Amino acid sequence: LLFDKIDFRVNYHVAVNRLVIDQSLEQFKLMDCPSFLSYRVVRPLLDGTETNFYYLATGGPFTFRKDITVPLHEGYTVTFVALQIAFFMGFKNVFLIGMDHNYTARGQANDVQFMQNDDPNHFDPTYFRKKNWQLPDLAGSELSYHMARFFYNKEGRQIYDATVGGKLNIFPKIKYEEALKVAKLEC
Numbered sequence: 084l085l086f087d088k089i090d091f092r093v094n095y096h097v098a099v100n101r102l103v104i105d106q107s108l109e110q111f112k113l114m115d116c117p118s119f120l121s122y123r124v125v126r127p128l129l130d131g132t133e134t135n136f137y138y139l140a141t142g143g144p145f146t147f148r149k150d151i152t153v154p155l156h157e158g159y160t161v162t163f164v165a166l167q168i169a170f171f172m173g174f175k176n177v178f179l180i181g182m183d184h185n186y187t188a189r190g191q192a193n194d195v196q197f198m199q200n201d202d203p204n205h206f207d208p209t210y211f212r213k214k215n216w217q218l219p220d221l222a223g224s225e226l227s228y229h230m231a232r233f234f235y236n237k238e239g240r241q242i243y244d245a246t247v248g249g250k251l252n253i254f255p256k257i258k259y260e261e262a263l264k265v266a267k268l269e270c
Contacts, residue, residue, distance in 0.1 A: 084207040092116070097165045099124065099141055099157050102195070102215050111136075119168055121157070139164065147227075147234040158227030159192075159220040166231040166242065176269065177235070177242045178262040181206055184221065184251035192220035228253045 086092070096114055098104050099121040104111075108128055111118050114135070122138035141164070143154030151171045157164055162179065169177050186204045190196060195215050201208035202216075232253060235242050244254040245262035257265075 084210060095119065095168070097161055097168060099139070099161050099164050100217060102217055103161075104128065106214050119164070139168075147230045149234065156227075158230070159223030160227060163224070163227040163231060166235075170231075170235065170238075170240070175240050176265065177240075178245045178257065178266060179242065179251075179254065180245050180259065180262070182244055182246045182249045182251045184224075184249055186219055186221070188218055190218050192218055192223065194218045225251075225253060 092115070094116055096111065096116055096118040097120075098107070098111065098118065101121075101124045104120060104124050105128070108125070111120070112135075117135050117137055119137045119139055121141040123141050125136070125138065139151060140154040141157050143156050145156045145158070147158075147163075147170075148155050148167050149170055151168055155164055155167055162182065166177060183204075188196065188204060195217050197215050198211040198213065200212065202210040202212050205211065228251070232242055242254045243257040243262060244251055245257050245259045247259055
């Protein structure tokens, strides 16, 4: 949703939520980077033309996996899966950008709701506009983030939160501009 507004491009893309994959698979096929998708979710949608998808087995025990060739637990958030992939790929430092960790929706965690109007919870108002979406499980997500932080720190690695004004308070904060400088030095 941002690619027509900014020059920044991603090197990898991750999606595990059934609703997100159902509603966005055609856009994922157009991306110029590898996508890591939950095989459990995407399998019924495959038409045999995907060449840039890597399929993750999901639904494993609730733990942080250093090896993504075994089933991963989704940890209540795609970010947890992305952190496991980054760990497996050998990243020493990971910078989270856009982790608001703040939602206006009300209801039970994981309930599916229809977003009739603009989406106030994501970076673009059309993100889930006129679509079903699943309410976040913030407590479950935080448990997953603590687990990821533990495994990264145990190996001498670090996860930083470079979100401007974000509400997540689990990872060390770093200014966005500083994160970009550090990332460039490591490349």
